[in-house]
Amino acid sequence: MVTPWVVAMCLFGASVGADARTTQIALDRGGVEVGIPYRWENPAYIPATRMVIGGAQGYALNRLHKTHPKTAWGLLIASTLLNGAVARHNSRVVDR
Numbered sequence: 001m002v003t004p005w006v007v008a009m010c011l012f013g014a015s016v017g018a019d020a021r022t023t024q025i026a027l028d029r030g031g032v033e034v035g036i037p038y039r040w041e042n043p044a045y046i047p048a049t050r051m052v053i054g055g056a057q058g059y060a061l062n063r064l065h066k067t068h069p070k071t072a073w074g075l076l077i078a079s080t081l082l083n084g085a086v087a088r089h090n091s092r093v094v095d096r
Helices: 004-028 045-067 069-095
Strands: none
């Protein structure tokens, strides 16, 4: 059954994917990742790591939803919006 939670989690997953993809495009065009956790020699690890972190975050949100649904909803909405904002920022960097 498709519940509002399932739809929201799918949107969250899409926002993580958009963040990772736009980051990769920006890096391929000469951009530099300034996030401290991502300062590696090989920038190919950055989008992959972002996807793993997003997956772990989604898992944690799903677990939290079982015991604290209101908190999980708030964090899910905030995370989705933040990922969308980062993807939008990355796309602006790509357009420069």
